[in-house]
Amino acid sequence: GQNIDQPTEMTxxxxxxxxxxxxxxxxxxxxxxxxxxxxxxxxTFLSYNVLDGLEEKGRFSSFLSRSKxxxxxxxxxxxxxxxxxxxxxxxxxRDDKIIFGKGTRLHILP
Amino acid sequence: xxxxTQSPRHKVTETGTPVTLRCHxxxxxxxxxxxxxxxxxxxxxxxxxxxxxxxxxxxxxDGYSVSRSKTEDFLLTLESATSSQTSVYFCxxxxxxxxxxxxxxxxxxxxx
Numbered sequence: 001g002q003n004i005d006q007p008t009e010m011t012x013x014x015x016x017x018x019x020x021x022x023x024x025x026x027x028x029x030x031x032x033x034x035x036x037x038x039x040x041x042x043x044t045f046l047s048y049n050v051l052d053g054l055e056e057k058g059r060f061s062s063f064l065s066r067s068k069x070x071x072x073x074x075x076x077x078x079x080x081x082x083x084x085x086x087x088x089x090x091x092x093x094r095d096d097k098i099i100f101g102k103g104t105r106l107h108i109l110p
Numbered sequence: 111x112x113x114x115t116q117s118p119r120h121k122v123t124e125t126g127t128p129v130t131l132r133c134h135x136x137x138x139x140x141x142x143x144x145x146x147x148x149x150x151x152x153x154x155x156x157x158x159x160x161x162x163x164x165x166x167x168x169x170x171x172d173g174y175s176v177s178r179s180k181t182e183d184f185l186l187t188l189e190s191a192t193s194s195q196t197s198v199y200f201c202x203x204x205x206x207x208x209x210x211x212x213x214x215x216x217x218x219x220x221x222x
Contacts, residue, residue, distance in 0.1 A: 041216075048208075048210060098202075100145075
C-alpha cells in the first residue's frame, strides 16, 4: 500500500519560520507536490520537486530527498493569510496516479 | 487560472438516487482526476483518466463510475447514492506527466 505521512496540525507565530514535513513510502515515485488549501476552497499548487535538493519560490521553499522518502515545505516571514492546510502528494510514475497525504493544518498566531 | 469548472457546485439528493457530477476543462489537458475530500481523510483519488475513453480506478472507486467521451468532459456517476458518499468532490486536470495538477472549485454533495 501507499503511505504518506504529515503532521495533522501545527501552530506558528506571524513573522516566524515554519517547516512542514512529509514522509512517504509508495510503490512508485516520480515527484512530490505541495498544495495550499484555505478552508472552503480548492487546493492551489505551490511546488513540484522531482530532483533532490531545495527549490525556493519567494517566501516558500520545498525540499526533497528521494533516498530518504522525505520532503518538507518551508514557509518564511509568516503572514496571517498563510493560515491554511498544506497538502503533500506523491506523483506515482507507474500508473499516473497522484496520491495525497491527509494534510497539515497550519494556524498562525498574531 | 486553469480553465476548469464543475457542475453542479452544490447538490442535495436522497439515498438510492443516481447522481452525475460534471467536470469541464477548456485547456485540452490529457489527464483528468476525481477526488473526494472528507475530514480526517484528506483528498482521496476516486478515478482518473489518461485520455478519451481511457480511465482507471483510484483508491476509493467502489460505488462510483466515470466516463470520458471527449477531451474536455469527465463525468463522475454515483449509480445509487449512499450517505457515506456525502463529501466535497474535486476535479483536477493535468497537461501531461511531470506537469502541475490544477483543481476545479469543487462540488459539495449531501446524500440524505
